[in-house]
Amino acid sequence: MRLTGLALFALLLGACATAPRGPSLQDLREDVARRIPANVPDRQGWATDIAVAMQAQGIEATPENICSVLAVLEQESGYVADPVVPNLARVARAELERRAKAKYIPVFALNTALKLPSSDGRSYADRLAVVRTERELSEVYEDLVGRVPLGRRLFEDWNPVQTGGPMQVSIPFAEANARDYPYTVQGSIRREVFTRRGGMYFGIAHLLGYQTPYVRKVHRFADYNAGRYASRNAAFQNAVAVATGRELALDGDLLNPGAPLDRPGETERAVRQLAGPLEMDERSIRRALGQGDRLDFNDSVIFRRVFALAESRAGKTLPREVLPGIRLESPKITRELSTAWFANRVYDRYRRCLAR
Template sequence: MPCLSASGYPLRGPGRLIHREAFMSHLIVCRHYLAPLLATLLLAACASEPVSQGDASKPGSAAVTGPAIARPAPLPKAQVPRAPASMQSRIVRLLPARTVDRNGWAQDIVTALAKQELAVTDENVCSVLAVAEQESTFQADPVVPGLGKIAWKEINARAGKLLIPEFVVRTALSINSPTGKTYAERIDKLRTEREMSEIFEDMIGEVPMGKTLFGNMNPVRTGGPMQVSIAFAEANTDGYPYPIKESIRHEVFSRRGGIWFGTRHLLNYPAQYPDHLYRYADFNAGWYASRNAAFQAAVSRLSGKPLALDGDLIRYDSELPGKTELAVHTIAGQLSMSQQAIHQSLKLGDTSEFAQSDLYHRVFVLADRKAGSRLPRAVLPGISLKSPKITRNLTTAWFAKRVQWRQQTCLKRLGSL
């Protein structure tokens, strides 16, 4: 006799339907037939033993397991955070024996990382140390050979633009300075950028010709053990943990200030780089220069216009569009963007937001498609380094690779401590 479906509706029998009025009689009969069968099944289930984990591999065993949970890959050793006190002790042992006040260096580096909420890892410590070694060989106030000549050249160049003869300048700087020595004597004996900065400060404040030549702009623009930009430091004072004795400029020339602001410039900004190599390039060329150089390479590929991969997306000396912006204009139709929208996006080139802009994404979608593969999102900028202190033909790429070599050497040594 056919039974009811689970829904309570009659099942189809052989050639006929079970009618509703026979419902109760069918239900009773079904229970009569099914009850013994259900009892047998329950007894069998109770008699069976659970399969242990150890039995799961045996033939005929069937273990029920949940979905596999993927464990996160362990961090590389160089990226594992360390206790500040432990790291400080390791840095002291790592620094060259000739380094003056190794404990002070170690404390300043750990403080800069911890107070800026950056991970105190071997990778970050060695990045800071690599830049400091490259720029100053671990000297808080590094000596610059021939600095007196460099200073005179700068002074005479400013005077020449104002048609002031050199002998007039020499005469004006023969008066005594606040230290008791003449300005000319102090310039002749210059050894460090800190000393040169202080001379120019005195000249601008005390000597009438100092104001004429330099206005209120001290020509010394970088300083300290990491050669950080003074303008950058003055614009990023939030969270500075030390008392400011005289000015941020003076703090930059101290070991603690130079390390603090150097670390801020090197590590404390969001950048999705595959390697710290590109942070070293940015340290030399400016934040996001490596990302922007990759963008310029993509624009050049799409537009067919050769571009200098310098990371500068707009002109900072004029409202007129630069070469990169003009190249983007030629593909504006492909991008479905107006020139005004393009300009507004390019103005974000010094910020992390540029990588989220429509312009950035559309350019790389088209460039990747044309290349047939994903193009790099970071490229070492092709910038020649120019400074009165530089006597060789050096580039940002050279600087970045040199610092990376120092960092890798540091990691090997620090990893053994």
């Protein structure tokens, strides 16, 4: 049985009051609220949703964890549950036209479809012209797919809005990790992501719901942007580059998804150069690199041997975590940004939060 927000809050508050370890939900909420900037509207509301999410997921309520959440939240949306995206209407229309062209649909046919009345009486074109947030855009696409045959052809099983909410969390991630979602789902998990409670629950899960080998939080923040263990994997790629003398993109992607064994990606091809000293064949190398989304990859034979070869050649110890060198690309981004830029911005906010 799913719980309403108030019932969940009361249940957790009662349970945590007698728990032998960790703060009560009330104490955690007050601690979170103290660390939220004073000018943020509804600080108590934000603090409650964050506290409930952390308690529900069993995440330790340390100042470091609380400030990690607040730093990402502040960077991604500035404490806005459904943030406005500049020029979203123009970007949305351009994406529709791009999709239509890719599927050989004439522009006039697209325009005709968009003139049809949507579920609220306005035409789809009129609704698209005024969308300001990703939630509004996602709702237009869902309506379009459900009511217009051309919409199904363009967007069935592919809503272009793939992130949303106050922490800009991945909607596919949320859908894949919704089994223990503590609230009553209103419509769909996709729609929950655009709410404050849902956006914070899944954002916190993505940020803190896994163990890392990192010493500094900046690498966890990079992972939030680039994918889990991207910083560790970028360090591995750096070691491969040193061991082989090849230049590699330090993007954290150890394998090209779906690549045939005879057409490996750049990182896998470089590792194969080391097959002899690694005492591994092509298949065992691929299997080993396929563990790059796990914490225990650090303890794997391939990880240890690659670093031993690289450090022998370099004559020094190499880092086990490196900020991925990924340029951020999205229709929403209007200037040159990178994962390192994002991670360092969040880290600055994190340190300021700890000082509050």
